[in-house]
Amino acid sequence: MNSKKLIILGSTGSIGTQTLDIVRSQPDKLEVFALTANTNWKLLAEQINEFKPAYAFLKDDQKLGELQSSLLHNETEILSGGAGIIEELVSSDEPDSVINSLVGFSGFRPTVSALAAGKKVALANKESLVVGGALLAPYLNGHYDRLIPIDSEHSAILQCLVGEDTDTLEKLIITASGGPFRTWSIDNLKNAGVRDALKHPNWDMGAKITIDSATMMNKGLEVIEAHWLFGLPLEKIEAVIHPQSIVHSMVLFNDGSMKAQLGLPDMRLPIQYALSYPDRWPLPSRHINWAEHQQLTFEPVDTRRFPCYDLALQAIRTGGHAPAILNAANEIAVERFLNEEISYIQISRIVAESLSHISPGETLSVESLEEVDQQTRAVARDI
Numbered sequence: 001m002n003s004k005k006l007i008i009l010g011s012t013g014s015i016g017t018q019t020l021d022i023v024r025s026q027p028d029k030l031e032v033f034a035l036t037a038n039t040n041w042k043l044l045a046e047q048i049n050e051f052k053p054a055y056a057f058l059k060d061d062q063k064l065g066e067l068q069s070s071l072l073h074n075e076t077e078i079l080s081g082g083a084g085i086i087e088e089l090v091s092s093d094e095p096d097s098v099i100n101s102l103v104g105f106s107g108f109r110p111t112v113s114a115l116a117a118g119k120k121v122a123l124a125n126k127e128s129l130v131v132g133g134a135l136l137a138p139y140l141n142g143h144y145d146r147l148i149p150i151d152s153e154h155s156a157i158l159q160c161l162v163g164e165d166t167d168t169l170e171k172l173i174i175t176a177s178g179g180p181f182r183t184w185s186i187d188n189l190k191n192a193g194v195r196d197a198l199k200h201p202n203w204d205m206g207a208k209i210t211i212d213s214a215t216m217m218n219k220g221l222e223v224i225e226a227h228w229l230f231g232l233p234l235e236k237i238e239a240v241i242h243p244q245s246i247v248h249s250m251v252l253f254n255d256g257s258m259k260a261q262l263g264l265p266d267m268r269l270p271i272q273y274a275l276s277y278p279d280r281w282p283l284p285s286r287h288i289n290w291a292e293h294q295q296l297t298f299e300p301v302d303t304r305r306f307p308c309y310d311l312a313l314q315a316i317r318t319g320g321h322a323p324a325i326l327n328a329a330n331e332i333a334v335e336r337f338l339n340e341e342i343s344y345i346q347i348s349r350i351v352a353e354s355l356s357h358i359s360p361g362e363t364l365s366v367e368s369l370e371e372v373d374q375q376t377r378a379v380a381r382d383i
């Protein structure tokens with residue numbers, strides 16, 4: 001079997017580095033064609049030295065000199081500049097698959113370009129589906145041969161669906177850890193700090209998604225992601241708190257049977273599964289020891305303490321550009337929270353106000369989404 005040639009967008013991030021762990025452990029099956037980073041030239045240089053990709057892209061052109069002088073070989077062409085270069089990379093003939101591990105709206109256009117160029121996209125960047133699911137729908141044909149989820153819950157659902165007739169699908173149950181503030185009162189949430197919010201109970205992830213978990217916006221985004229990926233109406237998708245993050249999600253079928261996928265919280269499994277699907281490859285990893293995990297518990301989502309979850313559902317019900325407004329406002333609010341400009345509870349207020357200030361419009365295009373994204377960012381920065 002020929003090895004798959006990969007473009008890893010966002011190779012220096014949490015998902016990107018774990019994808020490279022998978023490449024290391026599957027040298028006969030996977031090879032790296034291109035890597036991209038935003039500013040982290042040091043880590044990108046280490047990755048170029050180790051994997052010798054044909055291309056590497058660093059968005060921050062101020063750091064190009066430092067990157068170049070850290071390289072130990074000249075087998076990699078170094079690129080920098082505008083987003084157009086990523087479009088060209090994902091459209092080139094040689095690579096088979098694109099792993100989109102960019103964070104936020106920056107991942108949307110690369111997803112569109114890679115799919116339009118006929119590539120398989122292993123998608124961690126859930127924001128692509130949140131903002132532009134309607135535009136990506138032609139690639140979501142129920143076979144998962146073009147757009148394969150990496151997000152742990154969606155990978156769990158995909159694993160439950162193998163061999164099943166999708167007409168028998170009754171409900172998707174998406175599990176949520178509840179984040180670091182699961183047991184905090186509203187009064188305590190008023191004083192929640194950045195360090196508290198960055199302490200996810202089970203997963204070690206990038207800062208943006210970790211804050212999204214703390215507000216439970218992440219679960220709202222994941223319901224929207226599931227709606228587009230699996231083609232089910234919102235009434236057939238629900239979230240449930242499962243503090244242990246061992247059951248990664250569940251599917252209810254029309255005969256009352258429910259399937260779940262379980263495992264220790266380790267993103268390397270869903271990343272590898274997105275690359276091996278519909279096959280499974282061995283993965284050296286720790287397995288559940290039931291002597292340590294004797295209790296799996298479940299509880300409802302408390303939308304009074306976590307209003308972001310409801311705001312996400314409200315946005316997808318409104319439709320049009322509303323999910324893009326939600327997403328852009330959330331990105332700015334999270335950035336402002338991380339910079340300690342606003343408090344934790346102001347995150348949901350900024351999102352709610354942005355949704356009520358900006359018209360959701362109707363007809364979507366890549367360009368209209370980019371325009372609304374920019375417009376919303378300006379509004380959300382001023383609230």
Ligand SMILES: NC(=O)C1=CN([C@@H]2O[C@H](COP(=O)(O)OP(=O)(O)OC[C@H]3O[C@@H](n4cnc5c(N)ncnc54)[C@H](OP(=O)(O)O)[C@@H]3O)[C@@H](O)[C@H]2O)C=CC1
Nearest residue numbers: 010012013014015037038039040102106124125126205206
């Ligand atoms: N981490 C996880 O376990 C999970 C993540 N996801 C999703 O995967 C995606 C990636 O998350 P995660 O890996 O945690 O994020 P990280 O912040 O760890 O990594 C983001 C990557 O994207 C690059 N990047 C950031 N901003 C830009 C930009 N404007 N233009 C180009 N490149 C950029 C970063 O480069 P640099 O390092 O140079 O800044 C980095 O390589 C998100 O959509 C997240 O929701 C989903 C499930 C689990």
Ligand SMILES: CC(=O)[C@@H](O)[C@H](O)COP(=O)(O)O
Nearest residue numbers: 151152176177178179213218
């Ligand atoms: C690992 C993963 O897929 C994350 O999206 C994770 O689920 C976040 O945890 P929460 O369940 O707390 O949002």
Ligand SMILES: [Mn+2]
Nearest residue numbers: 151152153222
């Ligand atoms: Mn997830």
